[in-house]
Amino acid sequence: MSEAAISMRLWRVWQRNLTVYRKTWKVSFLPPLLEPIFYLAAFGAGMGRLVGEVHYAGAAVRYVDFLAPALLSVTVLYNAFFENTYNSFVRMFYQRTYDAMLATPLTLPEILLGEILWGATKALIAAALMQALLTLLGLVSYPTGLLLPLYAVIGGLAFASLGMLFTAIVPAIETFNLPIFLFITPMFLFSGTFFPLDGLPTWAQRLAQALPLTWLVQAMRGAALGRPDPHAWAGLGLLLAMALLLTPIAIRRMQRRLLP
Amino acid sequence: MIPIRPSSKPSTANDPLGPEAPLPGRFLGGPAFAGGYGYEFMPSIIEAHELRKVFGPFVAVDDITFEVRPGECFGLLGPNGAGKTSTIRMLYGFSPVSAGELRLFGLDVRAELRRIKQRTGICQQEDNLDPDLTVRQNMTVYARYFNLADSQAAERIDRLLAFVQLDRRQQTPIQQLSGGMKRRLMLARALLNEPELLILDEPTTGLDPQSRQQIWQRLDELRRQGMTILLTTHYMEEAAQLCDRLVILDNGRILVEGTPASLVAQHAGRELLEVRQPDAAVREWLVAAGVALEDLGYRLVIAGEGVRELREALHSRFPALAVDLRMGNLEDVFLKLTGRDLRE
Numbered sequence: 001m002s003e004a005a006i007s008m009r010l011w012r013v014w015q016r017n018l019t020v021y022r023k024t025w026k027v028s029f030l031p032p033l034l035e036p037i038f039y040l041a042a043f044g045a046g047m048g049r050l051v052g053e054v055h056y057a058g059a060a061v062r063y064v065d066f067l068a069p070a071l072l073s074v075t076v077l078y079n080a081f082f083e084n085t086y087n088s089f090v091r092m093f094y095q096r097t098y099d100a101m102l103a104t105p106l107t108l109p110e111i112l113l114g115e116i117l118w119g120a121t122k123a124l125i126a127a128a129l130m131q132a133l134l135t136l137l138g139l140v141s142y143p144t145g146l147l148l149p150l151y152a153v154i155g156g157l158a159f160a161s162l163g164m165l166f167t168a169i170v171p172a173i174e175t176f177n178l179p180i181f182l183f184i185t186p187m188f189l190f191s192g193t194f195f196p197l198d199g200l201p202t203w204a205q206r207l208a209q210a211l212p213l214t215w216l217v218q219a220m221r222g223a224a225l226g227r228p229d230p231h232a233w234a235g236l237g238l239l240l241a242m243a244l245l246l247t248p249i250a251i252r253r254m255q256r257r258l259l260p
Numbered sequence: 261m262i263p264i265r266p267s268s269k270p271s272t273a274n275d276p277l278g279p280e281a282p283l284p285g286r287f288l289g290g291p292a293f294a295g296g297y298g299y300e301f302m303p304s305i306i307e308a309h310e311l312r313k314v315f316g317p318f319v320a321v322d323d324i325t326f327e328v329r330p331g332e333c334f335g336l337l338g339p340n341g342a343g344k345t346s347t348i349r350m351l352y353g354f355s356p357v358s359a360g361e362l363r364l365f366g367l368d369v370r371a372e373l374r375r376i377k378q379r380t381g382i383c384q385q386e387d388n389l390d391p392d393l394t395v396r397q398n399m400t401v402y403a404r405y406f407n408l409a410d411s412q413a414a415e416r417i418d419r420l421l422a423f424v425q426l427d428r429r430q431q432t433p434i435q436q437l438s439g440g441m442k443r444r445l446m447l448a449r450a451l452l453n454e455p456e457l458l459i460l461d462e463p464t465t466g467l468d469p470q471s472r473q474q475i476w477q478r479l480d481e482l483r484r485q486g487m488t489i490l491l492t493t494h495y496m497e498e499a500a501q502l503c504d505r506l507v508i509l510d511n512g513r514i515l516v517e518g519t520p521a522s523l524v525a526q527h528a529g530r531e532l533l534e535v536r537q538p539d540a541a542v543r544e545w546l547v548a549a550g551v552a553l554e555d556l557g558y559r560l561v562i563a564g565e566g567v568r569e570l571r572e573a574l575h576s577r578f579p580a581l582a583v584d585l586r587m588g589n590l591e592d593v594f595l596k597l598t599g600r601d602l603r604e
Contacts, residue, residue, distance in 0.1 A: 003371065003372055003373065003374045003375070009405070009407065012404045012405050012407070015401075015404060016390075016401050016404070019393065019397065019400075019401055020390075020392040020393065023392070023393075095388065095390065095391055095392075096384075096386055096387075096388035097388065097390060099354075099384060099386070099388045100384070100388040100389070100390070100402070101405060102352075102353070102354065103352060103377070103382035103384060103450075104377060104402065104405035104406055104453075105374045105375075105377045105378045105405065105406060105407075106405050107373075107374065258354075259353070259354055259355060259356070260315070260355060
């Protein structure tokens with residue numbers, strides 16, 4: 001192509017999703033505010049009484065303090081991943097929104113980038129809302145807590161591009177069950193979200209260290225507890241690399257799917 | 261009503277559907293101009309040269325060559341699977357060209373698709389309006405894809421929604437629109453960038469007769485303003501009404517090309533006899549008389565010279581028989597050339 005395939009026009013796709021989001025923001029705002037309340041009530045008050053304190057990074061930490069940043073990370077994962085799987089698939093396949101966009105000067109790479117940026121934005125909005133609530137509950141330390149929105153964007157980009165790749169390759173919307181059960185649910189449980197990884201056998205620790213959600217949890221927990229993890233930047237770098245690697249693959253697969 | 265390029269004639273911009281309004285699009289050259297002395301000085305809007313599309317071993321479009329001139333309405337006709345959709349998808353970059361040349365406005369689709377799309381209005385076959393948005397929001401969001409400034413977009417949206425008679429439905433959710441309204445909105449949306457070429461893929465499929473008439477009126481108005489239109493359809497009536505020139509495709513190849521009238525004259529004959537509910541005696545008599553006929557079972561179609569005399573003869577021989585003399589039409593041409601086998 002002699003024309004550049006990517007221009008700032010990609011924000012027009014992002015803007016379309018924002019327009020739709022603004023129509024339903026009251027509903028969209030509820031889950032990030034309610035979810036932590038449910039989890040903190042169930043795990044914090046319920047489990048916390050059993051567990052009391054956990055040993056994390058050489059110090060004793062209240063279980064609710066340990067749990068809160070993990071909930072933030074899971075919110076980033078879910079918002080970005082589900083936006084760019086189910087919602088993107090509906091736009092791509094059922095609503096033919098991409099077809100309509102492709103009839104304009106927008107290119108397919110711009111459409112997918114706009115979608116991924118939107119997935120990350122949605123993750124940021126949800127994480128920021130949840131962070132505000134957690135701050136009110138005294139569960140976020142500052143000034144390190146100010147890094148959390150940045151981490152939400154980085155994690156959001158990684159999980160959004162992962163979702164977009166699945167959208168490009170799944171034959172039908174039901175197929176999303178497969179990556180969710182094989183990948184998303186195990187990550188949710190085993191990324192140091194609900195218990196510290198230190199106590200696990202070495203092989204299990206290694207396995208957990210390979211999960212992208214672990215990288216985000218570590219970074220966010222360090223920032224929220226006010227004791228930044230020295231390895232956080234490596235994990236965040238890996239998340240960015242994941243986004244940079246998966247996005248072009250998603251674009252190529254989607255090209256094959258929509259523009260045969 | 262001037263849906264396109266009001267800036268050249270601001271005084272008529274508010275004229276509601278005035279059929280006598282001046283036609284600012286004329287500078288592109290209307291049909292008369294395109295078909296007349298000067299079009300060789302204007303670049304063709306579409307040039308396809310030995311255009312080919314293959315999917316693995318299957319040849320969907322088999323080296324077709326055609327040209328669409330400024331200001332004309334050009335029809336792409338053919339049964340299902342003839343290659344219409346494959347051709348049109350290559351035109352708007354939904355399908356890479358396998359071989360051959362394809363230029364729009366003199367620009368190669370392989371290299372300058374974005375510039376081509378900036379100047380083209382595309383009305384796809386399937387409804388792809390944005391169901392998450394209202395009528396007006398659909399237009400606003402789409403205008404942003406063309407990087408139109410908000411104020412310019414707002415002015416065009418007002419004008420175009422009035423043009424397709426949806427100005428009273430601006431806040432209506434898409435789900436509440438009828439099929440005809442949706443198609444009109446898609447047409448209005450395709451005109452937002454004030455295109456020089458409008459591509460319509462089966463614009464009236466699935467619409468009731470009233471809605472179809474409305475779309476035809478709008479397209480006719482655009483045509484009179486000098487808009488170049490490429491349209492696919494399998495309604496022969498639609499093609500006959502709208503197209504200045506058309507091709508009939510089958511099995512990926514162009515069978516014929518011409519104006520609707522010339523194709524009818526050449527391939528169907530101006531006058532045809534239709535014999536309804538013929539019995540064995542009628543058939544035997546016609547065969548004995550050496551009349552070439554097309555047997556559709558419940559009716560016979562007879563073309564060629566002397567059909568009027570034949571009708572008299574049939575009348576006197578079989579007084580009760582229903583024999584109609586009618587004009588040949590594009591449907592006769594289409595069925596004659598593409599056969600009567602069902603395409604699925």
